[in-house]
Amino acid sequence: MYACDIMSDVANKILLIVLDGASDRPVEGRTPLSEADKPNLDALAYGGINGIMDTVGPGIRPGSDTSHLAILGYDPYKYYTGRGPFEAAGVGIDVKGGDIAFRVNFATVENGVVIDRRAGRISDTDGLAKAINEEVKVPGIEVIFKRSTGHRGALVLRGRGLSAAISDTDPKKEGLPIKECHALDDTPEAKRTAEAVNSISRQVLSLLDGMPENLERKRQGLPPGNAILIRGAGEVPHIPPFQERYGLKGAVIAAAGLIIGIGKMCGLEHIPVGSMEVEASGSSARAKMKKALETLETHDFVLVNIKGADEAGHDGDFEKKKSFLEATDAAFKDVLKLKDVLVIVTVDHSTPVSIKDHSADPVPIMMHGPGIRIDDVASYNELVAYKGGLHRIRGMDVMPIALDLINRTKKFGA
Amino acid sequence: MYACDIMSDVANKILLIVLDGASDRPVEGRTPLSEADKPNLDALAYGGINGIMDTVGPGIRPGSDTSHLAILGYDPYKYYTGRGPFEAAGVGIDVKGGDIAFRVNFATVENGVVIDRRAGRISDTDGLAKAINEEVKVPGIEVIFKRSTGHRGALVLRGRGLSAAISDTDPKKEGLPIKECHALDDTPEAKRTAEAVNSISRQVLSLLDGMPENLERKRQGLPPGNAILIRGAGEVPHIPPFQERYGLKGAVIAAAGLIIGIGKMCGLEHIPVGSMEVEASGSSARAKMKKALETLETHDFVLVNIKGADEAGHDGDFEKKKSFLEATDAAFKDVLKLKDVLVIVTVDHSTPVSIKDHSADPVPIMMHGPGIRIDDVASYNELVAYKGGLHRIRGMDVMPIALDLINRTKKFGA
Known part of the structure; x- marks a missing residue:
């Protein structure tokens, strides 16, 4: 039968x-x-x-x-704690439970103002991402950065005493400065993580602007990928x-x-x-x-x-x-x-x-x-x-x- | 296919x-x-x-x-907070989240004792209900009353500082006086609401007994609808x-x-x-x-x-x-x-x-x-x-x- x-x-x-x-x-x-x-x-x-x-x-x-x-x-x-952790895992970062993970855009900043939230949809970001991953330092926190497709990337902060209760730095529209990240609750963890994000934000700006890739883009009249916009903080779940x-x-x-x-x-x-x-x-x-x-x-x-x-x-x-x-x-x-x-x-x-x-x-x-x-x-x-x-x-x-x-x-x- | x-x-x-x-x-x-x-x-x-x-x-x-x-x-x-709120909505009262709503029976009281819990299944209660809705007042609280089918009605109290944690006034059987409403917890809200219900209960008795509808019922040997029994307090949900x-x-x-x-x-x-x-x-x-x-x-x-x-x-x-x-x-x-x-x-x-x-x-x-x-x-x-x-x-x-x-x-x- x-x-x-x-x-x-x-x-x-x-x-x-x-x-x-x-x-x-x-x-x-x-x-x-x-x-x-x-x-x-x-x-x-x-x-x-x-x-x-x-x-x-x-x-x-x-x-x-x-x-x-x-x-x-x-x-x-x-276990689904937001886009950040899963984006980070998706680009190949070996995330660990407790990491704080973010989605990131490469963007263009001129005179302190975001003039392109996607840096002209920049796609060749290997060098920029490598530089961020290697050069950006925050005392007591491991900073991991990896590029994703197109103008996207993922950022992971690893260490004790961190929190995902922090705001985004993405101003959401052009013509505004990168936002300061701030704590969304009263914990010292959130305060410390917000300070780390602001420090990373500033370090990236001074690191990337003069990189050869960006000088070349400027020469070609393309918006340089000289900044990152950080959003979607999430704590990597303990699975x-x-x-x-x-x-x-x-x-x-x-x-x-x-x-x-x-x-x-x-x-x-x-x-x-x-x-x-x-x-x-x-x-x-x-x-x-x-x-x-x-x-x-x-x-x-x-x-x-x-x-x-x-x-x-x-x-x-x-x-x-x-x-x-x-x-x-x-x-x-x-x-x-x-x-x-x-x-x-x-x-x-x-x-x-x-x-x-x-x-x-x-x-x-x-x-x-x-x-x-x-x-x-x-x-x-x-x-x-x-x-x-x-x-x-x-x-x-x-x-x-x-x-x-x-x-x-x-x-x-x- | x-x-x-x-x-x-x-x-x-x-x-x-x-x-x-x-x-x-x-x-x-x-x-x-x-x-x-x-x-x-x-x-x-x-x-x-x-x-x-x-x-x-x-x-x-x-x-x-x-x-x-x-x-x-x-x-x-x-969201289902009891019969009171839904009965009140059902008879056409535009209930609002936070209102305290009750089911009500018209009843007959004689010498301080409930002698008929349904006032002889009275059905022509338009005038009585209108009188309650218009004449009964509690300071700081809006009192809304509407008749339902037969001897039934709905009562709504609207205002700040009210609570549904109060007891019924329905004695559940004939030959007993209307019960005092009392608070079921220690909050000032419950105490205040219970006092409002008792005040309404007393006002209704003195208001309805002499109304022409009831005088006519007495003349016909029918039990007058001269009191209301209040039960099933529920807070209208915030939907x-x-x-x-x-x-x-x-x-x-x-x-x-x-x-x-x-x-x-x-x-x-x-x-x-x-x-x-x-x-x-x-x-x-x-x-x-x-x-x-x-x-x-x-x-x-x-x-x-x-x-x-x-x-x-x-x-x-x-x-x-x-x-x-x-x-x-x-x-x-x-x-x-x-x-x-x-x-x-x-x-x-x-x-x-x-x-x-x-x-x-x-x-x-x-x-x-x-x-x-x-x-x-x-x-x-x-x-x-x-x-x-x-x-x-x-x-x-x-x-x-x-x-x-x-x-x-x-x-x-x-």
């Missing part, structure tokens, strides 16, 4: 694959997932249990950060490490900095798929999955994030999203053959092509492996997944259910 | 229709909704997504007040206005005072359907829906409450409930044609004909409009709705889901 191989009794490892943004909102009854030719994903759905999932909650439109936290079993309402929490040795395979950063914050080991160059260009789903299967030999849990569908959704390109999913499907061929692994295929949030942004439409989730109660769903897509045996669950339910299916849960009661 | 009309991409308005008490508990497998001939409601269900809903929570038997609060996204455990909370300009269309009152408390504009007379006699579902479609031209959100099924449920009359629903169905014909409106049809609570009162049986909920993931459910009724794509949600989920479907949610994370 049901297609299934003879399987060993129990899975003892978990392979959690997130098809970033793959879920959609139908246009004339169709979605990229419902239309894509994807025999391997459909075979997994056919031999698995399916459902829909609110990664954070019904009607809550999640980011990739909050949704991945939830899927990994870390309540985003507790209980994955291995302590679940007793599983975990790894993360992803190309997106944000996902790698979140994985590392949660105590997952980042496994690069190829060379730095391959990583930077976005390694293929096939390469990721190959690496994931290798990693399962040494680890109990592997999170794989596959990114392309989300981008196609943000572009509003139905065909591109569908084609990406079709191309990705081949990567699942070997997954079908796994015998002692609980395979979970889900999505972190919908990114409907009709709205070019994330939405709260529930995502499909599928679990496949020994001991699974196989249901009648025969296709992996968000339009039919609701008919499956998982019904409607939440992101925070995934790890408890998965741990139980590999018999790693503690009994509650006797 | 999926049955659906060609739709525009995104809805930008919400029409929320509550079929008050329409849901039921089956008798021999049948319910009024499952038996009613209602082609338009069924067509909406066929072209929409369906599910069941616990308006407050599984097994929680709601009133229309608590369930409407939840469906509007206001947690009843936070964040709908427009502030959701960024939507909202309206309520209803005949029931309680629903109009709750809508107004939440910041919805009350749109009358016809003349005072039409309103009083209960305007038809068709007239309400016509007005709702007009109102959608100037508002982003319209709540329509249609009352008749609840009454038939309270009467225990299966056929009457079924007939009412069949008659109501015609009102949904034009709703089917709406293109850029998210239409939600739900019920605030079951009112099973078998128990003649509200029950906690989940209610059906259906959403119809552009971008909806249409499911296989083809009838609007509580016996099949569980098979739909919404699965089982809660009242508090309705607004978040609806806001997301019209793209008005904030992203949580990045």
Whole structure:
């Protein structure tokens, strides 16, 4: 009646694959997932249990950060402390619980006034960022700076006696001076952190203005990146490490900095798929999955994030999203053959092509492996997944259910 | 593949229709909704997504007040502060956050003793209520009184330094004097409010006893309505206005005072359907829906409450409930044609004909409009709705889901 191989009794490892943004909102009854030719994903759905999932909650439109936290079993309402910490983790700073992290813009200051909040959308900031990271000093506080995409960057302050209860320095519009950072409460920690931020703000200005990159920009008539605007202070959460929490040795395979950063914050080991160059260009789903299967030999849990569908959704390109999913499907061929692994295929949030942004439409989730109660769903897509045996669950339910299916849960009661 | 009309991409308005008490508990497998001939409601269900809903929570038997609060996204455990405030809102007093509101009975006092707690179920209380509202004075406190149905009324105290921590004056049985109201805590606010209530109690007695209505009742051998019993003190909640909370300009269309009152408390504009007379006699579902479609031209959100099924449920009359629903169905014909409106049809609570009162049986909920993931459910009724794509949600989920479907949610994370 049901297609299934003879399987060993129990899975003892978990392979959690997130098809970033793959879920959609139908246009004339169709979605990229419902239309894509994807025999391997459909075979997994056919031999698995399916459902829909609110990664954070019904009607809550999640980011990739909050949704991945939830899927990994870390309540985003507790552990998501703002954009700063997650931006910093995303650009590759090894943030630690208690760090104070900020989002930063490179900007142009002339005669004490911000004349361009994005420094002409400067993008070649390697040298400037390196200089800030190496030269800017605050006594008793470690200052870490790293560039991000375009004119953006991330700043981290590490040390005792710091607080995120401080204001931004971004004046929000041009023609005004950089704002003084001030404490938002009466604690000495907030006062000290505000003073540190003001000191960094001043040091950066005198450090960057004369740097060769900026002199060259001025020569070309471009606004120099001679200042930084600091905002979105957040304390890096103290996240209980994955291995302590679940007793599983975990790894993360992803190309997106944000996902790698979140994985590392949660105590997952980042496994690069190829060379730095391959990583930077976005390694293929096939390469990721190959690496994931290798990693399962040494680890109990592997999170794989596959990114392309989300981008196609943000572009509003139905065909591109569908084609990406079709191309990705081949990567699942070997997954079908796994015998002692609980395979979970889900999505972190919908990114409907009709709205070019994330939405709260529930995502499909599928679990496949020994001991699974196989249901009648025969296709992996968000339009039919609701008919499956998982019904409607939440992101925070995934790890408890998965741990139980590999018999790693503690009994509650006797 | 999926049955659906060609739709525009995104809805930008919400029409929320509550079929008050329409849901039921089956008798021999049948319910009024499952038996009613209602082609338009069924067509909406066929072209929409369906599910069941616990308006407050599984097994929680709601009133229309608590369930409407939840469906509007206001947690009843936070905002429902007792019968007094909602009774007062229901009789048309424009209550304000911080008001202290009470339920009141007209009663008969003779020689200082309550001899009839309902004054012979007096019903013609217009003059008595007007006199109380106009003549009773407490220094520094605004006293508002309005009659309700039968022997009932509502009292509101407005001013600074008041408290709901006070006792009732209702002796609960005949043959006892009206109780002194006393403070239930040590605050000066409670003491002051208790004194105000006692003063009102005494003033009413001396005011009403000689009024022509009561002299006439005595002449007829009827117990006069010469006193009021005051109970159920509650502070009117500070409800964040709908427009502030959701960024939507909202309206309520209803005949029931309680629903109009709750809508107004939440910041919805009350749109009358016809003349005072039409309103009083209960305007038809068709007239309400016509007005709702007009109102959608100037508002982003319209709540329509249609009352008749609840009454038939309270009467225990299966056929009457079924007939009412069949008659109501015609009102949904034009709703089917709406293109850029998210239409939600739900019920605030079951009112099973078998128990003649509200029950906690989940209610059906259906959403119809552009971008909806249409499911296989083809009838609007509580016996099949569980098979739909919404699965089982809660009242508090309705607004978040609806806001997301019209793209008005904030992203949580990045």
